[in-house]
Amino acid sequence: MAKRAGNAGPAGGAGSGSGKGFVSGSGKSSGAVASVFRQHSTLLIAGVLLGLLGVAASLTQPWAIGKLIAAAGSGDPLGLPVARLVGLFCAGALFSSLQSYVIGRAGENIVHSVRQLVTERLLRADLTAFGKRPQGDVLTRAVTDTSLVKIALSQSLAQLITSGATVTGGVVLMFVIDPWLMLITMSCLGAAAVVSLALARKLRKAALQNRDDTGAFGSDMQRVLSALPTVKASRAESRETARIGGLAGKARRSGIRVNAYNALLVPSMNVGTQGALAVVVGVGMTWVARGEMNMAVLTTFIMYLFQLVSPLVMFFMAVGQFVQGRAAIQRVDELVALPQEGAATPGSGGTAAAEHPVRRPAPGAWPGQDPPAVEFRDVRFAYRRGQQDDRTQVLHGVSFSVPARGLTAVVGPSGAGKSTLFQLIERFYATDGGRILLGGQPVDALPLDTVRGLVGYVQQDSAAMRGTVRENLTYANPHAGEDDIREAVEMAGLATVVAGLPQGLDTELGDQGSGLSGGQRQRLCIARTLLQKPAVMLLDEATSHLDSDSERDFRDVLRRVSRQCAVVAIAHRISTVIDAEQIVVLEEGSVRATGAHQELMERDELYRRLAGSQLHAGPGLVGAAAGPGPAEHFMTAGGPPANRSGMPPAARPGEQTMRLQPVRSGEQTMRLRPVGSEEQR
Numbered sequence: 001m002a003k004r005a006g007n008a009g010p011a012g013g014a015g016s017g018s019g020k021g022f023v024s025g026s027g028k029s030s031g032a033v034a035s036v037f038r039q040h041s042t043l044l045i046a047g048v049l050l051g052l053l054g055v056a057a058s059l060t061q062p063w064a065i066g067k068l069i070a071a072a073g074s075g076d077p078l079g080l081p082v083a084r085l086v087g088l089f090c091a092g093a094l095f096s097s098l099q100s101y102v103i104g105r106a107g108e109n110i111v112h113s114v115r116q117l118v119t120e121r122l123l124r125a126d127l128t129a130f131g132k133r134p135q136g137d138v139l140t141r142a143v144t145d146t147s148l149v150k151i152a153l154s155q156s157l158a159q160l161i162t163s164g165a166t167v168t169g170g171v172v173l174m175f176v177i178d179p180w181l182m183l184i185t186m187s188c189l190g191a192a193a194v195v196s197l198a199l200a201r202k203l204r205k206a207a208l209q210n211r212d213d214t215g216a217f218g219s220d221m222q223r224v225l226s227a228l229p230t231v232k233a234s235r236a237e238s239r240e241t242a243r244i245g246g247l248a249g250k251a252r253r254s255g256i257r258v259n260a261y262n263a264l265l266v267p268s269m270n271v272g273t274q275g276a277l278a279v280v281v282g283v284g285m286t287w288v289a290r291g292e293m294n295m296a297v298l299t300t301f302i303m304y305l306f307q308l309v310s311p312l313v314m315f316f317m318a319v320g321q322f323v324q325g326r327a328a329i330q331r332v333d334e335l336v337a338l339p340q341e342g343a344a345t346p347g348s349g350g351t352a353a354a355e356h357p358v359r360r361p362a363p364g365a366w367p368g369q370d371p372p373a374v375e376f377r378d379v380r381f382a383y384r385r386g387q388q389d390d391r392t393q394v395l396h397g398v399s400f401s402v403p404a405r406g407l408t409a410v411v412g413p414s415g416a417g418k419s420t421l422f423q424l425i426e427r428f429y430a431t432d433g434g435r436i437l438l439g440g441q442p443v444d445a446l447p448l449d450t451v452r453g454l455v456g457y458v459q460q461d462s463a464a465m466r467g468t469v470r471e472n473l474t475y476a477n478p479h480a481g482e483d484d485i486r487e488a489v490e491m492a493g494l495a496t497v498v499a500g501l502p503q504g505l506d507t508e509l510g511d512q513g514s515g516l517s518g519g520q521r522q523r524l525c526i527a528r529t530l531l532q533k534p535a536v537m538l539l540d541e542a543t544s545h546l547d548s549d550s551e552r553d554f555r556d557v558l559r560r561v562s563r564q565c566a567v568v569a570i571a572h573r574i575s576t577v578i579d580a581e582q583i584v585v586l587e588e589g590s591v592r593a594t595g596a597h598q599e600l601m602e603r604d605e606l607y608r609r610l611a612g613s614q615l616h617a618g619p620g621l622v623g624a625a626a627g628p629g630p631a632e633h634f635m636t637a638g639g640p641p642a643n644r645s646g647m648p649p650a651a652r653p654g655e656q657t658m659r660l661q662p663v664r665s666g667e668q669t670m671r672l673r674p675v676g677s678e679e680q681r
């Protein structure tokens with residue numbers, strides 16, 4: 001069931017993990033759209049009032065025509081009746097066009113506010129809850145449904161009021177003219193109205209279903225388009241076309257149902273009015289023939305009935321549009337009701353804070369006496385999956401600390417929970433137990449903007465965006481100056497890449513930064529984070545796309561950056577972090593060892609295995625070993641530790657010692673050869 005949202009945001013902080021606030025179809029309304037509607041009610045009321053003036057002008061027209069007929073019949077001068085009638089026509093036209101402009105404007109204001117609200121709520125949504133929503137459906141709600149909300153809350157609503165007023169005014173006047181004739185008219189119209197209202201109810205259900213079906217189609221389309229190369233490489237085009245075609249077919253069927261009810265709605269009312277007209281003409285003419293009714297009175301009555309036809313039809317069309325719009329309002333309300341992150345934390349979010357990025361504190365500026373930059377104390381965490389919030393326990397009491405300066409590496413097998421540590425520092429999710437301290441303060445007690453200003457995060461899948469290289473670089477620090485940009489670009493080893501781009505920093509990149517290679521995108525993201533000048537820099541596999549030379553350069557960057565702030569790097573390539581001050585070895589969500597490379601090689605079996613396996617895997621360590629530096633070393637495969645002096649340790653009997661060396665001079669890829677193999681040949 002959807003939670004009530006309102007602008008203040010529903011309960012549930014970051015990673016509250018409830019994730020139940022977003023339901024499809026029959027969810028409760030958050031009332032957010034209604035409150036936006038109230039904000040714009042003044043302009044809407046003005047539009048409706050103008051419409052009512054137009055209604056008054058048009059309701060007076062049959063009376064003025066009656067007067068004109070009467071004047072013509074009695075031979076009176078026709079100037080005044082004609083002028084009065086023309087005046088009423090002009091006034092009707094003027095008020096109606098003014099109404100249409102004002103209502104249209106109010107509608108645009110409403111959709112603008114709704115979209116702003118939706119954007120803000122989506123961007124501040126709790127990741128657990130957001131992750132459960134198909135992105136295509138979210139997009140359909142944010143784009144298409146908000147347009148329907150506009151139509152429902154402006155045009156349809158205004159039409160309902162003005163047509164309703166015209167019908168009511170007409171009915172009252174017709175009662176005054178001849179109550180009996182009006183009763184006959186009402187009986188025909190009443191029967192048609194009952195049928196139309198029943199159809200409107202069915203239309204609403206069908207419209208809701210159609211919105212959901214269209215959302216499902218959009219979701220699947222988005223899924224395949226975002227992975228188009230994979231679809232092609234897997235030769236899945238036909239399968240996907242059939243699958244998405246099935247969803248399009250479902251949307252078509254519910255769309256046809258909507259159309260059918262819509263198609264019945266207006267004619268059912270038309271039949272009612274036409275039937276009423278036939279009966280009125282028959283009965284009225286009989287009364288006129290018997291001398292029981294004046295011809296001018298009958299003409300006026302029939303004029304009103306004619307005038308009623310169009311507003312009645314418009315009224316029921318507006319009912320149709322409005323009920324479809326209500327389905328969209330419900331879907332937008334559900335989107336707005338998404339649980340928000342950090343709702344419980346003071347100062348979380350807020351555009352003002354985003355405008356003024358938090359800067360890295362000067363050395364010693366942390367509150368307290370040089371506390372660790374980050375500290376995990378017995379942290380436990382489980383991801384929630386699916387609508388049932390099934391838990392996947394990932395961290396089981398993790399404790400370690402990261403000094404305020406220097407490089408800390410996190411290594412461990414795939415799935416050990418390394419990236420999860422970073423997501424928790426960033427407060428993308430809340431812990432289930434234990435504490436994370438940032439600069440000595442519990443991370444969940446700090447405003448979210450402060451946390452994310454102090455922590456720079458280079459994600460595993462480098463997140464470049466459509467836009468210029470410069471826009472990508474300054475994304476986390478829009479006020480960065482040219483000198484800072486140049487320095488960050490150089491530090492991240494991107495200077496030659498930028499120099500080679502057609503428009504340098506102003507070169508446009510495509511979606512997800514296409515136009516740059518994977519490694520270049522990764523360096524772009526590193527430069528972006530450097531520009532943020534964080535107090536803690538988190539690098540999740542930041543070197544996975546870098547070639548060996550770039551990786552070696554990057555190690556120098558790491559060294560330089562880690563003199564200024566704490567750097568925590570997740571690395572599968574041991575060579576990247578071999579000279580880290582501290583290496584944390586994570587296994588199945590628990591810290592199994594902490595220490596420097598040498599120490600861990602001596603005492604931790606898993607670390608030794610990870611480091612050893614890289615000798616076989618090659619490129620990272622091999623490349624690193626090609627140049628001078630701490631990674632230039634020898635290592636026994638899966639055996640005793642390497643030393644950092646470059647001297648091979650003594651091999652135990654039966655153990656094969658490996659040395660890193662190029663196979664042929666000038667060959668790009670370097671391979672491993674057992675020590676002495678060439679000599680033996």
Ligand SMILES: Nc1ncnc2c1ncn2[C@@H]1O[C@H](COP(=O)(O)OP(=O)(O)OP(=O)(O)O)[C@@H](O)[C@H]1O
Pocket residue numbers: 131383384385392394412413414415416417418419420421460
């Ligand atoms: N959003 C998520 N929802 C549910 N489970 C998740 C989510 N993200 C990760 N997991 C699970 O949590 C565990 C740890 O994932 P994590 O990404 O932290 O591992 P990792 O050590 O960084 O792995 P790798 O080295 O392969 O990147 C994995 O079992 C993964 O399946």
